[in-house]
Amino acid sequence: MAxxxxxxxxxxxNHEEQxxxxxxGMKFRENRFHHRPFEGPQGVAVLFxxxxxxTRSSFSIGVAELGGYPLVIDKxxxxxxxxxxxxxxxxxxxxxxxxxxxRTFEQSRIEEMASVATVPVVNALTDEFHPCQVLADFLTLxxxxxxxxxxxxxxxxxxxxxxxxxxxxxLLAGAVAGMHVAVAGPNGYLPDEAIVQDAEAxxxxxxxxxxxxxxxxxxxxxxxxxxxxxxVSMGEESQYAVRSKPFWPYQVNxxxxxxxxxxxxxxxxxxxxxxxxxxxxxINGPQSVVWDEAENRLHAQKALLTWLIGKQRGDESxxx
Numbered sequence: 575m576a577x578x579x580x581x582x583x584x585x586x587x588n589h590e591e592q593x594x595x596x597x598x599g600m601k602f603r604e605n606r607f608h609h610r611p612f613e614g615p616q617g618v619a620v621l622f623x624x625x626x627x628x629t630r631s632s633f634s635i636g637v638a639e640l641g642g643y644p645l646v647i648d649k650x651x652x653x654x655x656x657x658x659x660x661x662x663x664x665x666x667x668x669x670x671x672x673x674x675x676x677r678t679f680e681q682s683r684i685e686e687m688a689s690v691a692t693v694p695v696v697n698a699l700t701d702e703f704h705p706c707q708v709l710a711d712f713l714t715l716x717x718x719x720x721x722x723x724x725x726x727x728x729x730x731x732x733x734x735x736x737x738x739x740x741x742x743x744x745l746l747a748g749a750v751a752g753m754h755v756a757v758a759g760p761n762g763y764l765p766d767e768a769i770v771q772d773a774e775a776x777x778x779x780x781x782x783x784x785x786x787x788x789x790x791x792x793x794x795x796x797x798x799x800x801x802x803x804x805x806v807s808m809g810e811e812s813q814y815a816v817r818s819k820p821f822w823p824y825q826v827n828x829x830x831x832x833x834x835x836x837x838x839x840x841x842x843x844x845x846x847x848x849x850x851x852x853x854x855x856x857i858n859g860p861q862s863v864v865w866d867e868a869e870n871r872l873h874a875q876k877a878l879l880t881w882l883i884g885k886q887r888g889d890e891s892x893x894x
Contacts (some may be wrong), residue, residue, distance in 0.1 A: 576888035580688045580695045581878055582835045583681070584705045585772065589780050592750050592880075593714075594723045594893060598878035599648035599713045599870070606873075611883045611892055612642025612672060618879070619671040620698070621677040623649045628844060629698050629706070632871035633675050640876055645671065664690040673879060675758055694882035696875075704739045708747040709874040714867045715799055718839060727750040727781065731797040731834070733790050733824040735762045740843060743834060745773035745784060752780035758793035760820040792822050797834040800825045801841050802851045819849065826852040841867050854860045 587595065601608045609868060612618060615834050618637045622630065630646065637644035649655035654663050667674055668691045670696055677698040697705055715730075716722045728751075732744045736759030745765060748755035755773070757765060765785055772782045787793055794800055805821045831838065840852070840862045850856040857864060866874040884892030 576850055578692065578694065579882050579885045580691075581705055582684055582688055582695065582697045583703045583752055584591060584708060584743045585776060586705070587750065588678060589686045589750055589752060589781065592709075593722050593725075595709065595877050595881050596713055596716055596725075596874070598718060598876045598881060598893070600722065602873040602876045602880075603713070603717065603870070606639050606876075608881045609892055610639075610641035611887075611889075612637060612640045615641055615643040616668060616672045617643045617645050618632065619667045619674045620644050621654070621674070621678070622647070622678045622894065623654070623676075624679045624699065626677055626698075628868055628871050629677055632779070632875055636872050636879070638886040640879060642672070659701070659849050660686045663687075664718075667740075668692045673883065691751070694879070694886060696878065696882070700739065702739055702742055703746075704743045705747065705844070706871065706875050706878065707740070708743040709878060710870040711801065711841050711843070711867060712747065712751060713870045713874045713877075714841060714863055715839070717870070718863060719798065727754070728798045729754040729796055729835075730746065730799045730801065731793040732757045732801040732803075733759070733793060733826060733830075734802045735759055735763050735805055735807075736765055736786070738803065738807065740801070741765050742769045744801065745769055746776065747771040749776035749780060749782050749784060752777075752782045754783045754785075756785040756793035756797070758787050760824070761788055761823045763820065764788070785893055786815070790830060791833050792793045794830055794833045797838055798842060799839040800826055800831060800834055801843075804845065805842055805851050817821050821851065824858050828853065828855050828859075831856060844868060 588660045620633045634644040664687045673694045675696045681700045681702040736757045739755045805818045
């Protein structure tokens with residue numbers, strides 16, 4: 575049955591749907607041309623209000639490998655950047671493109687787009703969530719830890735700025751997966767209580783659990799994977815010396831990794847600042863899988879787009 579679906583935040587899919595997308599991602603890892611739902615080529619609009627390397631590369635190449643044409647539009651090349659209403663831009667794109675991918679600022683912007691669109695809308699990063707990154711991260715866990723089924727019951731830890739979009743996405747996506755999710759950051763940089771409550775409600779149905787703490791050792795204890803992110807967001811680089819001060823106790827170094835499981839992995843969504851949120855010894859060391867993680871953006875996003883299009887077209891063959 576045809577059903578228009580979007581991916582705006584990590585809990586827009588349920589436990590079984592997330593598993594289905596990740597299983598599809600594993601198949602794209604094995605065969606990059608597993609499905610080609612945009613054969614034609616059919617156009618997919620990929621919009622960027624923020625700079626990007628991995629997101630731009632993975633969506634552009636991914637859409638092409640799915641048989642489509644990636645129409646990549648930067649803020650400076652879009653009427654959105656000159657103040658055109660989001661609904662007007664969406665009305666145009668939704669009549670031409672088969673899906674819309676947007677990397678933007680406030681979550682409300684992409685929600686407004688999805689309320690108008692008649693094609694799938696994908697959040698390629700907002701200030702609040704980064705669901706495509708976490709799908710890639712979980713695909714990486716599946717790759718190294720025994721498959722998608724092994725994710726259920728796994729323990730993961732995120733350290734650093736726990737009030738940012740990555741922390742929010744790990745909380746929600748980890749809860750959907752049935753994981754035990756711990757996030758640690760300093761006071762003043764902890765997740766919004768509404769996000770925590772949403773994650774806890776989901777975890778109660780999937781067998782997962784949620785821990786929010788200011789103690790980095792408590793978060794990392796027994797973790798199967800340790801995640802971090804830059805302490806300074808895009809546009810705040812000039813404030814690094816001041817802004818980074820509260821985060822030094824949350825640096826991922828070899829001592830901290832020693833509190834995780836002996837075979838724990840390390841992941842970072844990149845770009846990374848060696849010697850700051852993570853030491854060079856960890857990110858360049860044997861537990862680091864950051865390059866596989868970056869590659870998996872391609873496979874996970876192709877899986878997500880294929881799944882969304884399969885749902886919209888009512889084509890069950892695209893879901894496997």
